[in-house]
Every structure is written in structure tokens, then in C-alpha cells.
Amino acid sequence: MKNILFLAANPKGTSPLRLDQEFREIGEELRRAHQDHQFHLDQRLAVRPRDIQQAMLDINPQIVHFSGHGQGTKLVFPPQETSYRSSATLERKATPVSESLEPVDEPEPVDEEGLVFEDDQGQAKLVSGAALAGLFELFTDEVECVLLNGCYSATQAMVISQHVPYVIGMSDAISDKAAIEFAIGFYKALGAGRGIEFAYRMGCNAIQMHGIPEHLTPVLISKSNASPAPRLPQTKLSSPPEFPSGPVGLESQFYIERLPNETRHYRSIRNPGCLLRIMAPDLMGKTSLMARILHSATEQNYHTIYLNLRDAEQRVLVDLNSFLYWLIERIIAELGLKNQLNEHWDDKTMGCISNCTHYFEKFILRKLEQPIVLGVDEVDRIFPYSDIATDFFGMLRNWFEKGRTQADWKALRLVLAYSTEDYSQFRINQSPFNVGEPLRLRELTRQQVQELGNRYGLSWADQQIDSLMAMVGGHPYLVRLAMYYISDQEVTLEQLLQEAPTEDGIYSDHLHRYWKTLSSNAQLAETIQIVMSAKEPVAVERSLGYQLRSMGLVQYEGNSIRPSCSLYRLYFRK
Incomplete structure (x- = not known):
């Protein structure tokens, strides 16, 4: 009994x-x-x-x-x-x-x-x-x-x-x-x-x-019921797991498609003059998705260019002219074309936007027979530089509009990726953020986490999946990092969950990087502690909420924010 x-x-x-x-x-x-x-x-x-x-x-x-x-x-x-x-x-x-x-x-x-x-x-x-x-x-x-x-x-x-x-x-x-x-x-x-x-x-x-x-x-x-030192049952991996760092390789078995009919979005790049906007917080897979879109374009014999605005040095961001000159130089180098900027960049009679647009049309679009796909990653890198960003985004919007009516510009396809939607400081009708096709990356669903576990050779029961997701939700980076260490037999799921929000856990470097960023901004640091300690969603200043969401630390519920997962709540409420 x-x-x-x-x-x-x-x-x-x-x-x-x-x-x-x-x-x-x-x-x-x-x-x-x-x-x-x-x-x-x-x-x-x-x-x-x-x-x-x-x-x-x-x-x-x-x-x-x-x-x-x-x-x-x-x-x-x-x-x-x-x-x-x-x-x-x-x-x-x-x-x-x-x-x-x-x-x-x-x-x-x-x-x-x-x-x-x-x-x-x-x-x-x-x-x-x-x-x-x-x-x-x-x-x-x-x-x-x-x-x-x-x-x-x-x-x-x-x-x-x-x-x-x-x-x-x-x-x-x-x-x-x-x-x-x-x-x-x-x-x-x-x-x-x-x-x-x-x-x-x-x-x-x-x-x-x-x-x-x-x-x-x-x-x-x-509770894991194996004893002693419980280990999870495993199946054989088709290839050794790679450490989760940076974008997921094109040939990696650990990439999980999250968009409905994701390959259909790859084919969208074939539409003349199209614009795709990839939106998601940090470490959610924007660069991995962009890489697959560009790869799909390459298979169509399109010319592809990948630019990450994190590569723009501080000297490039002193004014709009320096930034656009750097941008067009990078495009020329990526395409392997002859650099004729010294002869055709006219600072005396033309503004820098006109110079950039003129050169791109005459010496790039008209020189190449196949369409060009320009992927610009980390677009929000230049948001703080409002004088540059306002005109740059206005120029991209102008290029998109040209692609709808002008034959030469129909050859251009744009793919933009960014972490925050706090672009209210820009004139919305003169920016690319309300046109084109939005691709919003969500967290992994339970079924997708289970599939990822299978690819890591982890034959997990429902309760083991639920236990991990209770701590990290469906955040792809956090889930992959856990599965990497568990599949490598370095830690058990029980140990991982117990140590997760501590300095001894596998997430300590990740958490410390965020804490260092927050500590440099007194308002953000104060806000995150209030949100993580609250028992209900908290209404905060819009710009602070957007910054925290772009980092992936919070999610919106209506007009208020709450922790995006228990890991962050347990760590940052200290």
C-alpha cells in the first residue's frame, strides 16, 4: 500500500x-x-x-x-x-x-x-x-x-x-x-x-x-535515476559535436530550421529587388540563417556579399562619407572588381550618398550579368551613430525603391539582420525597417529541442527535455551548449541544472559577459535587477526594454517585460 x-x-x-x-x-x-x-x-x-x-x-x-x-x-x-x-x-x-x-x-x-x-x-x-x-x-x-x-x-x-x-x-x-x-x-x-x-x-x-x-x-x-554518476542514454553521432561558437556551419547537422517552410524563404531571394529583414535577439541564429540564404543565392550563380557592421572600425564611423566609402570599398573587394573610387568619388560636386549610389549603379550593377545579394549583418551596430545611420538607412530604402521600378536595380537583393526594433529615432518612411519581408526568429519549440537532442545522440525522455527547458527555455545557444557538454560526458543534466546560474556552471562566461555589459550602464543594471526580482512583468522605459530584449535577457508581455528564462532570472536577481 x-x-x-x-x-x-x-x-x-x-x-x-x-x-x-x-x-x-x-x-x-x-x-x-x-x-x-x-x-x-x-x-x-x-x-x-x-x-x-x-x-x-x-x-x-x-x-x-x-x-x-x-x-x-x-x-x-x-x-x-x-x-x-x-x-x-x-x-x-x-x-x-x-x-x-x-x-x-x-x-x-x-x-x-x-x-x-x-x-x-x-x-x-x-x-x-x-x-x-x-x-x-x-x-x-x-x-x-x-x-x-x-x-x-x-x-x-x-x-x-x-x-x-x-x-x-x-x-x-x-x-x-x-x-x-x-x-x-x-x-x-x-x-x-x-x-x-x-x-x-x-x-x-x-x-x-x-x-x-x-x-x-x-x-x-x-530526477535522473541512474546510479552512481548518472549518465544519459546515447545514440551514435554521425559526426563529432562542434563547440557552439559563432554561426552554425552550412554542413552542420546541428542546425535546426525554425522558420515555417524555411527553404521557401531562401527562394525569396530570387525575386527581383527583394528585401529580407532577419530580426532576433543576440545568439539566436541570425547569422546562421543569413549564411544559408546567401548560400542558396550562390547556388543560383548569384553574386553574394556578406558585410558585418561590427567590422567597421571607429575611424570609419566618424562621419557618413568615411562610412560609405568603407562600405563601397568592401563591396568592391568582395566581388573582386577593379577599384575605381579615386577616379569616380567626387567630393566637390556630389554628396557622399549620391557618390555611393552612382558608383554602385554604374560600376557594379551594370558590370555584372547576374543578380547581387548584399547581406548586411549587425545593422544595429550603427544605431548609436544617428547622423550616419539616418542617412545610410535612407539610402538603403532608396535602393529598395529603385529595385521596384528600375531595371538595373532589380538585380539587387538586400538581406539585413539586427537585434533590436528600437529604430523609432529614424524616419520610418525613409528607412528599410517597414518594407520587405520580415523573418522573425523565435526560440526552439519543445519538438525542435527534442530533435536537436537526437542529433547530439541524447535519447532523452520528456522529463529531461522539460527540465532543461525549465531552465533555459528554447534559446538555441543555451540549449546547444548544454547538449554539447552532456553529450561529451563532461556533466550530467542534473549537475548542469544545479550549477547553471552559478559561477561554476557551463554558462558562467556567457552570464559574466552580459553582467559586464550591464555594469557599464547604471540604468540597465538597475532595471535588470528590478525585472529579475519582480513577481510580475514590469513596465520600463522603452529604450531600456528594447536594449534588454536585444540582448535576449527579457521578453515582452504586452507593454511590460519579464525574464526570458529562469537562468537569467536566477543569476541577475542577486
Whole structure:
């Protein structure tokens, strides 16, 4: 017989929950399945921290079920679907009760995250995930599953999973109705003799079956069960994995197509005068995608030019004339043409934009028989140089417009890549940022992470994928770096997750580079700490939000921002 310990707490000053109904429904499901002789269900109400220890000793449970309030921050999980919750439902997070009720003392404000139990006066008492993990470590040989049925409890679940085979937590706020339906579905499956993984999926489906849009909120995290020094099962790689650094090679098996019908976008370059705009934060694969577009053009016998504006030295950025002269010199060199700038760049009678446009048309477009694809990477490198950027982007817009009507210019195709959308300082109708075809790179989906794992030779179960994505989301660089080290047997997934937000983890250099950048800007440094410590999305000054998003540290929710993944939240809130 398996013992189930049901722990419930609904302190004074928090919104009332139907915890008694949840307990009753669990018991009925077990009895309905005629499996009540296989399970012993026991409950403890108005639980204080010391009561948890005593109950664990008295009951020796195999399943521990917490029902009540949680306090914490939303975690970013696989971007498969968009979930939302109704503002009309009760949420299992600590919120004051209505003023129409009898006044009570407000619970002491806390900055930490954890599960909300009660103190001796019935007020809210927060217990951290670390404290709960320490408790379950003592019972690691007995407890098989922990279910934390309260808001934002996925953070605690991740910590507890070091010592318990299966832990279920909530990645966001969850309504009382959804929490109860999950419990009903979960124990219905257990009563039918199914395992924890099946029961978890049944619980999620129960929420969905009742038309509640919160079925993605519960998250199952499993502990690696190999011993000693657990290693993940592997399949043979077709080639040794390369260290994730810079763009993914054209022949690499580790490149994952993320755009719908991505090869169709490669073919877009065949359209006369076309413009493609690749938009994504840092390290999201813009350069890798541009390389494939240019390669596709090369296969059509087109001339291709790749320019990275990070290569523009400071002396080039002193004025527009120096920058455009450098630009056209680079294009000439890339195409292997004769440099005739000294003879045809006329500073006396023509402006530098006219010089650049005239030379490009007469000595480049008209000299070559095949179309030209000009790829300009890191376009936002010159955003701070507004005097240069405004006129340069105006010139590119003019070239694009010429390509729609003039035969010579139809041979030009433009591909631009940039990290930020903070181009409001430029005249939008005189820039290339509202024309052409936008290609917005998103994070990897859960299915794509699984496919990437297969290519690294990692035969991962769903829980291992979920555990990694609970920490880094679908960020392609962060996911690839983890899989590289795990496939190389340098670290286990459990060790990696435990050390991820620390100076000892594999991401320490990556995190330190960002911290160095932020530390050089007092406003950014202050903003990032506010955002990472907040429990809800934060409204910030637009330019600061765009800078943080261009670095990949945050994502927008409406007009507010939140951490893009748990790794950044855990590291930068210090």
C-alpha cells in the first residue's frame, strides 16, 4: 500500500481556496477506481512547517501532495502554445482577501519564493524550496512523487527534484478550478494503476477537457535515476559535436530550421529587388540563417556579399562619407572588381550618398550579368551613430525603391539582420525597417529541442527535455551548449541544472559577459535587477526594454517585460 500525504494551508489574509473539496475529490477518485485498498490517503490541515516534519515521520508517505498558495515568479517553458488564465478565477497565490471581510493582520512581506504555510497565529509563513529540498533529502528512499498544487511552484519543484524521482509544480499562477481538475485527473489515473508520467498527462488533459486554458501550467520534473554518476542514454553521432561558437556551419547537422517552410524563404531571394529583414535577439541564429540564404543565392550563380557592421572600425564611423566609402570599398573587394573610387568619388560636386549610389549603379550593377545579394549583418551596430545611420538607412530604402521600378536595380537583393526594433529615432518612411519581408526568429519549440537532442545522440525522455527547458527555455545557444557538454560526458543534466546560474556552471562566461555589459550602464543594471526580482512583468522605459530584449535577457508581455528564462532570472536577481 502506498501512503499519500495531503498537506493544506490557507493562511489568514490570503484568498480562500477550496482545499477541502480537492481532498474530497481525490478520495472519491481512489474509491471509484476500487483502489482505495492500494492507497492510504491522510491529510494535515492548516499546516505549519513543524507539522510537515511530524507528518512525514508519522505517515512515511510515498506521495506528498501540497495544496495551497505559492509565491514566486513565472517560469518560461517550451513555446508550444500560448496559455492564459481568466481574471475571474481564484488563483492559488498569496493575495489579500476582500476588504468586506473581517480585517486581519497583513502577512509580513517577503522577497523570497516558496510555498505558503501557516505560523502559530494562522498567518502566512513562507517555506523556501531549499528548505523543502533539505527535508525531502532525508526521505529520498521513501518518497516517489511530490505534487505542489500551488502558484509558481515549479521553482521549488526544480530544487526538490534533486532528491525525489518525480516532482510536479506550476510554472505560473493557477486558478482554484484548474488545480482541482488537475488533482482529479492525476489521481484518477493512479487509481487505474497507471504510472506517474501518465497520471501527470491525464491531469493536464483534465484541465483542458473542462475548457480551462491552463493545461500547460503544470510541469513534471524528474530526477535522473541512474546510479552512481548518472549518465544519459546515447545514440551514435554521425559526426563529432562542434563547440557552439559563432554561426552554425552550412554542413552542420546541428542546425535546426525554425522558420515555417524555411527553404521557401531562401527562394525569396530570387525575386527581383527583394528585401529580407532577419530580426532576433543576440545568439539566436541570425547569422546562421543569413549564411544559408546567401548560400542558396550562390547556388543560383548569384553574386553574394556578406558585410558585418561590427567590422567597421571607429575611424570609419566618424562621419557618413568615411562610412560609405568603407562600405563601397568592401563591396568592391568582395566581388573582386577593379577599384575605381579615386577616379569616380567626387567630393566637390556630389554628396557622399549620391557618390555611393552612382558608383554602385554604374560600376557594379551594370558590370555584372547576374543578380547581387548584399547581406548586411549587425545593422544595429550603427544605431548609436544617428547622423550616419539616418542617412545610410535612407539610402538603403532608396535602393529598395529603385529595385521596384528600375531595371538595373532589380538585380539587387538586400538581406539585413539586427537585434533590436528600437529604430523609432529614424524616419520610418525613409528607412528599410517597414518594407520587405520580415523573418522573425523565435526560440526552439519543445519538438525542435527534442530533435536537436537526437542529433547530439541524447535519447532523452520528456522529463529531461522539460527540465532543461525549465531552465533555459528554447534559446538555441543555451540549449546547444548544454547538449554539447552532456553529450561529451563532461556533466550530467542534473549537475548542469544545479550549477547553471552559478559561477561554476557551463554558462558562467556567457552570464559574466552580459553582467559586464550591464555594469557599464547604471540604468540597465538597475532595471535588470528590478525585472529579475519582480513577481510580475514590469513596465520600463522603452529604450531600456528594447536594449534588454536585444540582448535576449527579457521578453515582452504586452507593454511590460519579464525574464526570458529562469537562468537569467536566477543569476541577475542577486
